[in-house]
Amino acid sequence: MKITIVGGGPGGLYLSILMKRQDPSHEVTVYERNPAGATYGWGVTYWAGLLDKLRAGDPESADAIVAASVTWTDGVAIVRDQRTVHRGDAGFGIGRRRMLALLADRARELGVRVAYEHPVSGPDAPELAGSDLVVAADGVNSALREAHSDRFGAEVTSGRNHYVWLGTTKVFDSFSFAFKETAHGWIWCYAYGFSGEQSTCVVECGPDAWTGLGLDRMNEADSLRLLEKLFADLLDGEPLIGRGEQAGTAAPAQWLTFRTLTNRTWHHGNLVLLGDAAHTTHYSIGAGTTLALEDALALAAALRDPSTPLDAALTAYGRRRRSELVSAQSAARYSARWYENLPRYMRLEPARMFALLGQRHSPLLPHIPPQLYYRLDRTAERLEALRRLKRWLGPRLARAAHRP
Structure with a gap:
């Protein structure tokens, strides 16, 4: 051929x-x-x-x-200024x-x-x-x-939140999250290493935070400096790198909606x-x-x-x-919907919020109050009957949610 x-x-x-x-x-x-x-x-x-x-x-x-x-096995989350760690499967x-x-x-x-x-x-x-x-x-x-x-x-359907792909010279040895509350709403970052010299950082926020913080109007250099301040405890003083800085040219910030x-x-x-x-x-x-x-x-x-x-x-x-x-x-x-409704989960204590972050793919989660879901999930780990009920309900709620 x-x-x-x-x-x-x-x-x-x-x-x-x-x-x-x-x-x-x-x-x-x-x-x-x-x-x-x-x-x-x-x-x-x-x-x-x-x-x-x-x-x-x-x-x-x-x-x-x-x-x-x-490779990494741990997940780390910084919520406001509190750090919590969860063990997980190996990622690359x-x-x-x-x-x-x-x-x-x-x-x-x-x-x-x-x-x-x-x-x-x-x-x-x-x-x-x-x-x-x-x-x-x-x-x-x-x-x-x-x-x-x-x-x-x-x-094609477009998401509500705005996001930008960035790099950093901070080398992460775990898959890391940071959630920061501002006067205009929440902004957060996912970060993971990919070499011995650099890591990826994806920064995301809702439309109110994006405009309220001025990210919709900033050039790339100014937006990077603002994000470095917001996520200083995650980055340990290391800089963020945008597409323009990577290429050595001046460029607008590459904010997108998925x-x-x-x-x-x-x-x-x-x-x-x-x-x-x-x-x-x-x-x-x-x-x-x-x-x-x-x-x-x-x-x-x-x-x-x-x-x-x-x-x-x-x-x-x-x-x-x-x-x-x-x-x-x-x-x-x-998962996208979980982040679009992030304030719903940020009232939980950080360890519980992080646990539900790991459950964000569940079709049950949007229909159950977060605190109750957390308790049911912890109980289901010990009770086979509840695990079976969760497996039975999940697909049915998913089909109902997507039914015309």
Whole structure:
């Protein structure tokens, strides 16, 4: 097959590796519009469950990713000025730029052509001529998807809160949160390490705090200085770094509202969607990169048998992944809603608030007063009958909440 992948993110590069491993005679090209090494974001997170899948797909790239990652087990939260710690499962962080370089190196080693600074304008671009399969891995603003938007049935909903991706030279050895109350409302930060030199910080707040603090009007440098003051106890005096500072240029602050994207179908003819071009899930569940890599694994699996007609393979891929994503998309919706209703939980003492932060994916939580939910949850840990009731009620409330 002649396979053309538009977008050199983790999902697109990993798919190119898998397809070359399945059949070295495939002609695979990845087109990336940005220069090599130019990427948004700082570090990405993943959990141990992904590693088994990556090792099954390509042990060499999996081992390289693990070797370049940092790990943590604890969660730390600073609420106002009080610090609390929760033990948890092992998590991993790796610099996005580092991950992309490792995947690109592995792809080229297998014979994939990776072309940087090479945008593909649309479905009629000459780069796509003669392709048996075209993979749109070009992100949430996918030009290839938008050219056939009526076929894919894309739907986008925007969140209420504002957020910004930042870096810092403070190296965190745990996944850390800080919640600060201001005269205009709450503002908070998620922070995690991804190397021995830097960490990622995602700062989020509601619209009242965003405008009340003046963040809607500040340039990047001024907003960074304000955020450094607000989160001084989290950062231990280390600076925050924005996109402009990272690139050495003056730039406006990159505040965004999260857009959740879904598509009714994932392929049209020989064009198929992958990663953020197909779906997005709120960053607070830390699953974006994992889901893109799992898309690549599922698409490669669907294409493994050359006797399967392409349309049937792509249909099976889309059906499988939409089904598998239901749980993650539900968790992401409830997680985003938890943060949008943050004041509801901030009346709890910090340790209890942090416990409910870990329960934010629950469809029960929005319907039960937080103090009562906390007590029920602690009791359910000891009583099997209550655990069964919680498992039985949760999916029913979730379906009722999304019923037209």
